[in-house]
Amino acid sequence: MIILQNVFLNDKVCNILIDKNKIVKISDTINVPTDEVIDCTDKAIFPSFCNTHTHASMMFLRGIGEDKNLFDWLNQDIFPREAKLKPEHIYSLSRYALLEMIKTGTTCFTDMYFHVPETIKAVNEMGIRAVIPYPGMDFFDENEAENRIQLATKYLDEPSPNSRIKKALYCHAIYTCSEKLICAFSDLAKKYDTYLQIHVSETQKEVDDCIQKYGCRPVELLYQWGIMGPQTLFAHAVHLNDNELRLVKKTGTVLAHCPTSNLKLGSGQMSLQKYLDTGVKLTLGTDGVASNNSLSMISEMKLAALSAKNKADSVLAGKVEDIFQVATQNGFNGFGINAGTIEEGKLADFILVDMNNQFLLPNNNLKSNMIYAADSSCITDVFCDGKPVMRNKLILRENEIISDFKNVCADLLKQDLPTL
Ligand SMILES: [Zn+2]
Numbered sequence: 001m002i003i004l005q006n007v008f009l010n011d012k013v014c015n016i017l018i019d020k021n022k023i024v025k026i027s028d029t030i031n032v033p034t035d036e037v038i039d040c041t042d043k044a045i046f047p048s049f050c051n052t053h054t055h056a057s058m059m060f061l062r063g064i065g066e067d068k069n070l071f072d073w074l075n076q077d078i079f080p081r082e083a084k085l086k087p088e089h090i091y092s093l094s095r096y097a098l099l100e101m102i103k104t105g106t107t108c109f110t111d112m113y114f115h116v117p118e119t120i121k122a123v124n125e126m127g128i129r130a131v132i133p134y135p136g137m138d139f140f141d142e143n144e145a146e147n148r149i150q151l152a153t154k155y156l157d158e159p160s161p162n163s164r165i166k167k168a169l170y171c172h173a174i175y176t177c178s179e180k181l182i183c184a185f186s187d188l189a190k191k192y193d194t195y196l197q198i199h200v201s202e203t204q205k206e207v208d209d210c211i212q213k214y215g216c217r218p219v220e221l222l223y224q225w226g227i228m229g230p231q232t233l234f235a236h237a238v239h240l241n242d243n244e245l246r247l248v249k250k251t252g253t254v255l256a257h258c259p260t261s262n263l264k265l266g267s268g269q270m271s272l273q274k275y276l277d278t279g280v281k282l283t284l285g286t287d288g289v290a291s292n293n294s295l296s297m298i299s300e301m302k303l304a305a306l307s308a309k310n311k312a313d314s315v316l317a318g319k320v321e322d323i324f325q326v327a328t329q330n331g332f333n334g335f336g337i338n339a340g341t342i343e344e345g346k347l348a349d350f351i352l353v354d355m356n357n358q359f360l361l362p363n364n365n366l367k368s369n370m371i372y373a374a375d376s377s378c379i380t381d382v383f384c385d386g387k388p389v390m391r392n393k394l395i396l397r398e399n400e401i402i403s404d405f406k407n408v409c410a411d412l413l414k415q416d417l418p419t420l
Helices: 056-061 068-083 086-102 116-126 142-157 177-189 206-214 218-224 242-251 259-264 272-278 297-313 318-328 328-334 366-371 398-414
Strands: 002-009 013-019 022-027 038-039 043-047 049-051 104-110 131-135 165-173 195-198 232-236 254-257 281-284 348-356 379-384 387-389
Touching: 002 242, 022 206, 022 366, 043 366, 049 281, 049 328, 056 068, 056 086, 056 398, 086 104, 086 379, 086 387, 086 398, 104 206, 104 242, 104 379, 116 131, 131 142, 131 318, 142 206, 142 387, 195 218, 206 218, 218 242, 218 328, 242 272, 242 387, 254 272, 259 297, 272 281, 281 297, 281 328, 297 318, 297 366, 318 328, 318 366
Parallel strands: 002 038, 002 043, 049 104, 104 131, 131 165, 165 195, 195 232, 232 254, 254 281
Antiparallel strands: 002 013, 013 022, 043 348, 348 379, 379 387
């Protein structure tokens, strides 16, 4: 058992008892024998963040292919370089991504990449949570669809190494995956009681192409195919009309908002406030660093708030409480994880922040400071599942993780494309 002593929570100082992986008591005084008492004087506690859309291993692509639209960026800069990745690269790239996530206060993420056992190995070692989906992309090749379905089944049949890691499935998008693959993956996800993710309506071009090919909009198509539901996550979902929003709400489908990536790739701006007012399950993701260019959920919250106000032309859009909830509680809820708030009975996933950090003073509104002023320098400690993954700003094996990452980048980028 651990006691967090004199920690600042919701505008007052209290003590918090953690037993195994849960917050069991929040009180003015706690008098029980414990393994450790952590002095939290001048520190505040917040729930950690849940990043519901990223591509962790894209770390080596940070800064490559700047100032291009989504389709040019993918086809000219990303897909050709990703083709050179080997499984051993993924482990090093994932570990480095997890380092950045932990430093910026994230203890749960969901990925979309390949060579997934390597990412699972990295998550297992680094001690945070993840939903790791098996990749689905067949480029409309029937044999490849069959192959993917068989491999995905095998992946789901093998148990996850621990309760922090959930196995799931993803299909890249309706423009890279056939109906056969998407529907089969959806059926598999239901059979194994797990999650299915897919990029949906990221750009207006995707919507226009879908109407031309299938005679309806992307969300309408996926609704007809029967893949929507509370265990389906649509990443981006920028260009949804009223009928599509109604279908999302009706089915309980979860949406991952990625404001930085959407703006940077010129994909468009989601009407965050309209989505929240409709009552859909909205969560927040960074997307990969190749289109962000960081994995910081703090930065993502700020842009989500500002772009919501801009899109709605109203200061009432993207309020502090709503944005914080989208980045924390809504994400964990989306994956059925009992975390995202600091309450008795919740899983002990949290961050401690230094209230004397220059970005957090004065403390007129700490949550607003976290969204609009903070950066990772404010975070001193990160706990996941009741265990520290960062203590006093230190992460285990940090130097080794960094030098390993630098070696992998040098190896991958030295054989770079002739166009560079
Ligand atoms: Zn993505």
